[in-house]
Amino acid sequence: MQLPAIKRGKFITFEGIDGAGKSTHVAWFAELLGERLKPFGHQVVLTREPGGTVLGESLRELLLHQTMHLETEALLMFAARREHLAQVITPALSKGDWVISDRFTDASFAYQGGGRGLPIEKLNQLEQWVHPELQPDLTLLFDLPTETARQRLSNARSPDKFEREDGDFFEKVRNEYLRRAEQSPQRFLVIDGALSIASIREILSDKIANLLDQSIANG
Ligand code: ADP
Numbered sequence: 052m053q054l055p056a057i058k059r060g061k062f063i064t065f066e067g068i069d070g071a072g073k074s075t076h077v078a079w080f081a082e083l084l085g086e087r088l089k090p091f092g093h094q095v096v097l098t099r100e101p102g103g104t105v106l107g108e109s110l111r112e113l114l115l116h117q118t119m120h121l122e123t124e125a126l127l128m129f130a131a132r133r134e135h136l137a138q139v140i141t142p143a144l145s146k147g148d149w150v151i152s153d154r155f156t157d158a159s160f161a162y163q164g165g166g167r168g169l170p171i172e173k174l175n176q177l178e179q180w181v182h183p184e185l186q187p188d189l190t191l192l193f194d195l196p197t198e199t200a201r202q203r204l205s206n207a208r209s210p211d212k213f214e215r216e217d218g219d220f221f222e223k224v225r226n227e228y229l230r231r232a233e234q235s236p237q238r239f240l241v242i243d244g245a246l247s248i249a250s251i252r253e254i255l256s257d258k259i260a261n262l263l264d265q266s267i268a269n270g
C-alpha cells in the first residue's frame with residue numbers, strides 16, 4: 052500500500068525557564084518523530100539556540116558566560132539566530148525536513164524582554180529583520196513554578212550566567228512566556244512541567260500522532 056504524501060516539513064521549538072524539563076525530552080521527541088517520519092521519506096534535524104552552527108556555538112560560549120550590555124546580549128542572540136536560519140533551519144525546511152530547535156525567538160522575548168526588561172518593540176524589530184516570514188509551526192512550552200525549577204536545577208548542574216539569576220528574574224521570564232502562549236494559542240502547547248516524565252511523554256507522543264495526521268491531511 053502506498054503511503055499518503057507529506058510535502059512540507061514543520062518547524063517545532065522547545066521553550067521554558069531553565070529547569071522546567073525541556074532537555075529531558077527534546078532528544079527523545081526528535082528520535083520518536085524521526086522514526087514516525089521515516090516511512091514518509093522525511094528526516095528530523097535537532098538543533099539548539101543560541102548555537103546550532105560553528106559561529107553560533109562560539110557566540111553561545113560568550114552569551115552564557117560573559118556579562119554584557121542588555122542590548123549587546125539581544126543583538127548577539129539574533130546574530131547567532133541569523134546564522135542558524137541561513138545555515139541550518141531554512142535549508143532543512145526547504146528540502147522537506149522537520150526541524151526541532153531547543154529554543155528560538157520566544158526565548159529572546161522571555162529572557163531579554165521579560166527577564167531583563169528590553170522593550171518588546173526592539174525585539175519585534177529584530178524579529179522583523181531576522182525572520183519576517185518564519186514562525187514555528189508548534190512551540191512546546193514547559194511551564195513550572197520558578198521555585199520548583201530552581202530546586203531541580205540545584206541538584207542537576209553548575210549554573211551558567213542565566214541560571215545564576217534570581218527568582219524574580221525567572222518569574223518575569225515565565226510570565227512573558229505565558230503571555231506569548233496566551234497570545235498565540237494555536238502555535239503553543241503549554242506542558243505542565245510538574246507532571247511525571249512518563250505523563251509528559253504520553254502528551255508528547257499524542258502530539259506527534261496529531262501532527263502527522265494533520266500533515267497527511269494537508270500535504
Ligand atoms: P531544562 O532543560 O528545561 O533546563 P532539564 O530537562 O535539564 O531542564 O531538567 C532539570 C532537572 O529536572 C534534571 O535534573 C531533570 O532530571 C529533572 N526533571 C526533568 N523533568 C522532570 C519531571 N517531570 N519530574 C521530575 N524531575 C524532572
Ligand code: TYD
Pocket residue numbers: 069074099100101128153154155156158159160162163211213214
Ligand atoms: P539552554 O538552552 O537552557 O541550555 P542548557 O539546557 O544547556 O542550560 O540555555 C540557554 C540559555 O540562553 C537559557 O538560559 C536561555 C538563554 N537564552 C536567552 O536568554 N535568549 C535567547 O534568545 C535564547 C535562545 C536563549
